[in-house]
Amino acid sequence: MRIFKSLQKSLFSRLTFLLFFALSAAQANAANLKMDFTVSMENPASGIYQVQLNCSGLETKQTDFKIPVWMPGYYQIMDYASDVMDLKVTDLTGKSVKWERANHNTWRVYNANSSALKISYGVKTSRSFVATNFLTSDHGFIAPPGTFLHVANKINTPATVRIIPYTGWDRVATGLTKMNNESFTFYAEDFDVLYDSPILIGKLEELPSFTVKGVPHYFIGYKLGDFDKAAFIADLKKVVEAAVKVIGDVPFKNYTFIGIGPGRGGIEHINSSAVSFSGSDALNTVDGRRSVLSFLGHEYFHHYNAKRIRPIELGPFDYDNGSKTNMLWVAEGVTTYYDEMLLRWAGLESSEDIFKNFSNTIQSYENSPGRYFQTVSQASYDTWSDGPFGRKEEEVNKTISYYEKGPILAMMLDFKIRHETKNAKTLDDVMRKLYFDYYKKLNRGYTEAEFKIVCEGIAGTKLDEFFSYVYTLTTPDYTKYFDYAGLAIDVSPKPMPGGWLGVKASMQNKILTVHDVEWMSPAWLEGVRRNAVISKINDKPATVDLLNSINKDYKDGDLVKLEILNSKGTVQVPVILGTKRDTSFEITRKPNLSPLQRTIQKSWLRE
Numbered sequence: 001m002r003i004f005k006s007l008q009k010s011l012f013s014r015l016t017f018l019l020f021f022a023l024s025a026a027q028a029n030a031a032n033l034k035m036d037f038t039v040s041m042e043n044p045a046s047g048i049y050q051v052q053l054n055c056s057g058l059e060t061k062q063t064d065f066k067i068p069v070w071m072p073g074y075y076q077i078m079d080y081a082s083d084v085m086d087l088k089v090t091d092l093t094g095k096s097v098k099w100e101r102a103n104h105n106t107w108r109v110y111n112a113n114s115s116a117l118k119i120s121y122g123v124k125t126s127r128s129f130v131a132t133n134f135l136t137s138d139h140g141f142i143a144p145p146g147t148f149l150h151v152a153n154k155i156n157t158p159a160t161v162r163i164i165p166y167t168g169w170d171r172v173a174t175g176l177t178k179m180n181n182e183s184f185t186f187y188a189e190d191f192d193v194l195y196d197s198p199i200l201i202g203k204l205e206e207l208p209s210f211t212v213k214g215v216p217h218y219f220i221g222y223k224l225g226d227f228d229k230a231a232f233i234a235d236l237k238k239v240v241e242a243a244v245k246v247i248g249d250v251p252f253k254n255y256t257f258i259g260i261g262p263g264r265g266g267i268e269h270i271n272s273s274a275v276s277f278s279g280s281d282a283l284n285t286v287d288g289r290r291s292v293l294s295f296l297g298h299e300y301f302h303h304y305n306a307k308r309i310r311p312i313e314l315g316p317f318d319y320d321n322g323s324k325t326n327m328l329w330v331a332e333g334v335t336t337y338y339d340e341m342l343l344r345w346a347g348l349e350s351s352e353d354i355f356k357n358f359s360n361t362i363q364s365y366e367n368s369p370g371r372y373f374q375t376v377s378q379a380s381y382d383t384w385s386d387g388p389f390g391r392k393e394e395e396v397n398k399t400i401s402y403y404e405k406g407p408i409l410a411m412m413l414d415f416k417i418r419h420e421t422k423n424a425k426t427l428d429d430v431m432r433k434l435y436f437d438y439y440k441k442l443n444r445g446y447t448e449a450e451f452k453i454v455c456e457g458i459a460g461t462k463l464d465e466f467f468s469y470v471y472t473l474t475t476p477d478y479t480k481y482f483d484y485a486g487l488a489i490d491v492s493p494k495p496m497p498g499g500w501l502g503v504k505a506s507m508q509n510k511i512l513t514v515h516d517v518e519w520m521s522p523a524w525l526e527g528v529r530r531n532a533v534i535s536k537i538n539d540k541p542a543t544v545d546l547l548n549s550i551n552k553d554y555k556d557g558d559l560v561k562l563e564i565l566n567s568k569g570t571v572q573v574p575v576i577l578g579t580k581r582d583t584s585f586e587i588t589r590k591p592n593l594s595p596l597q598r599t600i601q602k603s604w605l606r607e
């Protein structure tokens with residue numbers, strides 16, 4: 001997620017451009033295709049943007065105008081087409097032109113002999129989120145894939161966007177290039193760039209900008225909140241510098257963090273990110289500040305890993321269907337590894353914080369039953385169907401998160417490479433090779449096979465065992481890989497005191513409602529599931545305190561009687577308690593390190 005820009009032409013669009021010259025004369029018309037948009041918001045309280053598209057250089061007879069079904073970076077079908085309303089098409093004389101909906105996201109215009117058209121439409125908005133359009137009485141956010149129509153198969157066409165802000169709104173934040181002398185008119189060299197450049201409009205606030213390697217970085221947003229802004233920007237600059245140091249190249253002329261207001265989530269873009277941001281709440285505690293900085297570091301690092309170092313499926317994009325890939329464990333997971341390490345390398349977190357955070361991540365992954373069902377590469381591919389954040393019911397127990405297993409594997413891969421090369425090479429070398437060889441030289445993404453080849457080339461050895469953790473359900477050998485860095489990890493399960501039922505519940509409308517049942521716990525084995533309503537525990541009215549007392553006051557082998565209410569009435573569910581076994585996955589430094597272990601540990605933690 002992010003803001004403003006001016007970009008070099010992306011490689012794949014340049015390639016499209018070359019191919020274009022090899023095409024037939026009929027298609028050569030596209031060279032003259034012009035797409036000029038004006039977006040206005042006369043009545044922001046209505047939540048509707050007015051869009052006017054003036055286009056010329058169209059092939060005659062008929063033209064398909066389309067809107068994407070998703071936003072790259074947010075791997076979900078968004079149904080933007082449903083928000084387009086009141087579409088009207090005329091020729092330059094104002095005469096109405098026939099059109100029809102050819103499919104859900106395609107408007108087929110029968111433009112006969114008219115090579116120029118005026119198309120107007122409204123865009124409905126509903127909620128403030130980094131992947132959706134939003135407009136209220138005091139600010140607006142434009143998610144370009146949900147706003148701008150393109151001509152089918154003409155993604156390579158340049159476009160201009162003129163924003164007419166509501167009266168009194170004085171700022172527009174975007175990564176798009178500003179047109180000379182026109183404050184709110186922007187240029188995109190093609191629709192890939194346009195769709196990758198969100199726009200925030202309103203009375204916005206700007207934090208102090210900073211430069212890294214001579215490139216300005218801006219932070220502009222809506223209601224940024226009350227906090228020590230100079231200190232925050234000083235820390236953010238350190239994080240950005242740490243990220244740039246990994247790759248060594250800055251691929252844009254400017255970068256903008258766009259704060260869209262309170263909320264959750266962020267999406268990376270080509271030279272900006274759109275981030276939910278509410279400074280006052282988050283930034284006034286040490287932990288809050290760290291989590292905001294690692295979140296911003298995450299979105300920032302994505303401009304390398306995901307946008308440029310990218311799985312081959314992620315650009316050019318399939319705007320009609322979405323672009324599925326097995327490699328989100330690298331695009332997202334490796335980025336999550338770096339967002340953690342960047343804070344350490346920027347001096348904003350201690351080594352012990354790093355141990356604790358990875359220990360928590362490993363514990364969370366190991367406690368998710370999905371690890372018996374889904375590999376991290378399947379989790380990447382399937383995220384479109386079950387959603388990275390939208391899993392429901394039993395799916396929760398059959399899926400894993402590449403935001404958890406991805407960074408764990410990234411750390412293990414880093415340790416393995418350091419070990420095999422006597423710390424001469426690291427995961428950073430893999431990232432740099434992918435960036436310079438595939439993005440810069442070949443101007444394309446890497447294939448799954450190429451990723452493995454690059455890793456093995458840097459490590460100087462086959463990495464079949466490591467990749468078995470990617471493609472199979474094999475439990476990673478944490479002990480072995482952590483030892484490379486002189487670290488111990490406690491993987492032995494320990495019995496917990498008290499009796500184990502396995503139910504977490506809270507009072508909702510005065511009834512005890514189950515919100516989680518631990519997989520294969522005694523309650524699970526008796527058929528208790530999420531959303532069940534417990535009316536009685538051992539014949540007494542069910543309360544949270546009574547439920548919690550089971551863990552303390554009972555022991556393995558004791559019987560607990562649950563009375564559960566369902567649509568057919570009440571059911572008695574007797575449960576014999578068990579003993580919970582917990583693994584801490586605590587990460588500690590080993591004593592008596594070999595010289596190589598000591599070198600790896602110090603170099604990894606920058607101590």
Ligand SMILES: [Zn+2]
Pocket residue numbers: 298299302332335
């Ligand atoms: Zn991400």
